[in-house]
Amino acid sequence: MLELLPAPPVDPLWDLAAEFAADPRPERLNLVLGVYRDHTGVTPVMAAVREAEIRLAERSASKEYRGLSGNIAFNRAMLSMVLGTEALTARATAVQTVAGTGALRLLADLVSRTRPGTTVWISDPAYVNHRPILEGAGLRVRTYGRLDSTGLPDTAAVLDDLSAARRDDVVLLQGCCHNPTGVDPSFAMWEELAALAAANGWVPFVDLAYHGLGDGLAADLRATRMLAERLPEVLIAVSCSKNFGLYSDRTGCAMVVGSSGKALTHVETALQNAARTLYSMPPEHGAAVVATVLEDERLRTEWLAELDVMRHRITANRADLVAHLRALGQDEQATSLARQKGMFSMLPLTPDRMGVLRERFGIYGTTTGRINIAGVSAHRIPYLAQGIAAVLETPHAMSSV
Structure with a gap:
């Protein structure tokens, strides 16, 4: 063989x-x-991470399986951090994943199982792993946009290309600090993208890997929150590798925002089933650290200060x-x-x-x-x-x- x-x-x-x-x-x-x-x-x-790890070590909690959705406190804290309001978190569900890469793949599998052969649009240039992840899930990939003569993304080209995205297509957008170009759309352009998605019926798929390292945490999440507020469905892949420094702990989260809580009836189970066939369940340590930091006001404040540094x-x-x-x-x-x-x-x-x-x-x-x-x-x-x-x-x- x-x-x-x-x-x-x-x-x-x-x-x-x-x-x-x-x-x-x-x-x-x-x-x-x-x-x-x-x-x-x-x-x-990070100092906040180190203190959270010490607390967890002193607690010496059982290492029993946590379940297919991972750490529930982590999922709840991540939804609150990313979406910001109870109105949005009420329309969303989340499962812990093996880093942001695992979140991308889990959500790609969700799309593939829901609508096999769906077309997903990615930027040109794109993060090097976007296409392999999506194609590995059985999805078709098309590109939008290109660099202009100065080496920056061409805004007009992005909007022109995405005008061809059809209803039920998926468009992968990097929520902030675009990889590899380092150049993000203006907020006005984000609003144009939201209007285009609403008019044409395609679904935004936001990749959040660097929030907090661009203009600050709230500013970096502004476009994602706006999409969630204005559109009925949004997929969000979140990584904790960069902003918590948890690279080797492989900590991430897959989120789905629906038109209502009722619309999410089968979503978490579908994500659990996809996880079961990929890696069964994610590792606990990094998620427990993040939950500890985000649920403690002093640690969260310390973490945000370190992130700003x-x-x-x-x-x-x-x-x-x-x-x-x-x-x-x-x-x-x-x-x-x-x-x-x-x-x-x-x-x-x-x-x-x-x-x-x-x-x-x-x-x-x-x-x-x-x-x-x-x-x-x-x-x-x-x-x-x-x-x-x-x-x-x-x-x-x-x-x-």
């Missing part, structure tokens, strides 16, 4: 991460994976990179980067030039030009800017890879 297995495609991000690990140069920079690092280059455990550091990193690029004569590229936000920035570099950046300077980003701005120590920003400027100034730079 095994000799018949064809060579599978290699995951592009983890392949680059492995290449970085094998690179002996001490000056190398790993800007591939979406992981926050502090000024020392360490991914910290992370957000401000990311913003300062981007501003510093912009300033250094301007000082090196790269005004146009600096202006483009200044309009971005969140963990990622999109460099105006082709795959070949990204290869040169990697080979000459040991600066590792994705081949599409995405770098993790949250993963750079402040003292390395000048080196990063020098590498980017040097590659931009090299005529017809070609990688030897």
Whole structure:
């Protein structure tokens, strides 16, 4: 059997991460994976999270199965945090998942089981794992939008493409801090998208992976809440990896907003059934930590303050990179980067030039030009800017890879 297995495609991000690990140069920079690092280059455990873990350890609760929906207190707290009002949470249900990726897949399976072969629209460019997850659930994938001449998403193209989305199609939207471009729609454009969804009957599917790291938690959730208020159905995949720092604890949540509580009668059971065939039930620890933080006013306040510190550091990193690029004569590229936000920035570099950046300077980003701005120590920003400027100034730079 095994000799018949064809060579599978290699995951592009983890392949680059492995290449970085094998690179002996001490000056190398790993800007591939979406992981926050502090000024020392360490991914910290947040103080609120650490205290919650100590409380849980002291409690020594049983590790008995929690059920297919996972931690109920976590689900309730996540609904409240994301949707904000009792009126919206009354129209919603949630199940704990294996991180945001698990939430995406669980909701994709829900769509596939409800309407097999549904078309899901994703942005162009999109998060690298969106298409594989959706196609793995048996869904058809189409793309909307594209980058304009300045390397930013073309607003007119997004609206024009999505005017072709039919009733009962699903449109995957990143709720904030778009991955990989770092550029979000204006709130006015979000309202246009809501109006288009209402008129044409397609269902928004919101991916929330970076809320709290863009403009602040409430501001980053504003568009998602507006969609839930104005539309009868919204799917929401939520990750706790970035804003709680629970990367390896794989903590997430799949939410469904319906027209009413009655409309949700079979939704949680359908999500449970999908989970049962994928991983049975999610791990408890990360969800218990999040529930402990969100249900305790002091811990929640401490967590929000820490989240703001992370957000401000990311913003300062981007501003510093912009300033250094301007000082090196790269005004146009600096202006483009200044309009971005969140963990990622999109460099105006082709795959070949990204290869040169990697080979000459040991600066590792994705081949599409995405770098993790949250993963750079402040003292390395000048080196990063020098590498980017040097590659931009090299005529017809070609990688030897």
